[in-house]
Amino acid sequence: MKDSIKVFAPATVANVVCGFDVLGFAVNEPGDEVIMRVTNKPGITLSKITGDNGRLPLDPAKNTVSVSVQHYLKSIDRTDIGLDIELHKKMPIGSGLGSSSASTVAGLFAAKTLLGDETDVAKLLPFAIKGEEMACGHGHADNVAPALMGGFVLIRSYEPLDVIRLPHPKGLYCAIVFPDVDVPTREARQIIRDKIYMKDAVTQWGNIAGLVSGLFMNDIDLIGRSMKDILVEPVRSMLIPDFYKMREMAMEMGAVSFGISGSGPSVFAFTKSEEEAKQIAQKLQKHLAGAGIGSNIYVSDINDQGPRVIG
Structure with missing residues (x-):
């Protein structure tokens, strides 16, 4: 040993x-x-x-x-x-x-x-x-x-x-932007509704099924169409500065989808290339800087390895 x-x-x-x-x-x-x-x-x-x-x-x-x-x-x-x-x-x-x-x-x-x-x-x-x-x-x-x-x-x-x-499709990349604001996980969970309408649940089920189907079918466009959240994102997005503006900017630049990572404040966009992911991350970082908010950015494909020994 x-x-x-x-x-x-x-x-x-x-x-x-x-x-x-x-x-x-x-x-x-x-x-x-x-x-x-x-x-x-x-x-x-x-x-x-x-x-x-x-x-x-x-x-x-x-x-x-x-x-x-x-x-x-x-x-x-x-x-x-x-x-x-x-x-x-x-x-x-x-x-x-x-x-x-x-x-x-x-x-x-x-x-x-x-x-x-x-x-x-x-x-x-x-x-x-x-x-x-x-x-x-x-x-x-x-x-x-x-x-x-x-x-x-x-x-x-x-x-x-x-x-x-x-x-998952091999050509799927992720741009991540972590704004320098505080959104504690416990508090972010507490603001989520504990009761939802059946019609909203049905919409959400369809989107989850569509996302999983898109992953199996290597259909990035289906993945993008399915990544919509009507239950949690509308509430949690209020804790993230300029969330909807950042989403608009990312989608205009060719993002497949855009959303909150975990409970936030990090946001992420799926793209079809590493270069697109870099450009989107840099653009959003620049936008936040203009509002006086610092941020860290990361670009990655999906990591299939998980933990690894490095020494």
């Missing part, structure tokens, strides 16, 4: 406009890194966290990474082992890009790899969900599942947990 390992886990776009809590996909950047070392003393320690501006706890009982790893070790009866964790945040917290998920998945994948556990990586999903529950009060899988499994993922059911990897 190796003494140490360094793992990268990717950011994710959850919901994918119409698929609230049931759809998500992984991107190539940004992401988080975990360095894990075997120690002589049983138990888990967190020796260092960087890139969080002091916002995350070093107490292993309160950090999503260590808590998830502890659940995993109990499940395989290896609480006798000692592990020390360094967490390096390479992506912004509260971005709507699955920041806590990337950290948790990196930690779980590192532990699984260090211990030589060769079972399917999907076995780690319930432990990753435990981390999400601690991070935002709701144990959803639309970030952790694609971060862990890579690709485009559908969570068909939570009880029992049933997760399906979906195919």
Whole structure:
């Protein structure tokens, strides 16, 4: 068994406009890194966290990474082992890009790899969900599942947990813009309606089915037509500056679709080329700068690998 390992886990776009809590996909950047070392003393320690501006706890009982790893070790009866964790945040917290998920998945994948556990990586999903529950009060899988499994993922059911990897067109690119505004996940969930009209539900079901069909059929235009949300986006978009103006600009520049990533404030656009994605991201960043709002931008195709060992 190796003494140490360094793992990268990717950011994710959850919901994918119409698929609230049931759809998500992984991107190539940004992401988080975990360095894990075997120690002589049983138990888990967190020796260092960087890139969080002091916002995350070093107490292993309160950090999503260590808590998830502890659940995993109990499940395989290896609480006798000692592990020390360094967490390096390479992506912004509260971005709507699955920041806590990337950290948790990196930690779980590192532990699984260090211990030589060769079972399917999907076995780690319930432990990753435990981390999400601690991070935002709701144990959803639309970030952790694609971060862990890579690709485009559908969570068909939570009880029992049933997760399906979906195919996707190879020419699909994603432009992501993260505005420098604060939209906490817990608060973003609280403003969502708890009752909806049947006609709205039917519209949403049709869009989700259309999106999944477009992924299977490699039909990017069908994907674009289907990515409409009449339930969650109208409420959450109020928390994101110039959301509808940015959507108008992206669509005019040839975007296939445009929407909120997770609970926001990040937004994303699907495009048919990497160059289009770069141009859209830069244009939206420039627009936000004109309004006095800083932003980070990322361009990626869909990341089919998920977590990977980098050292």
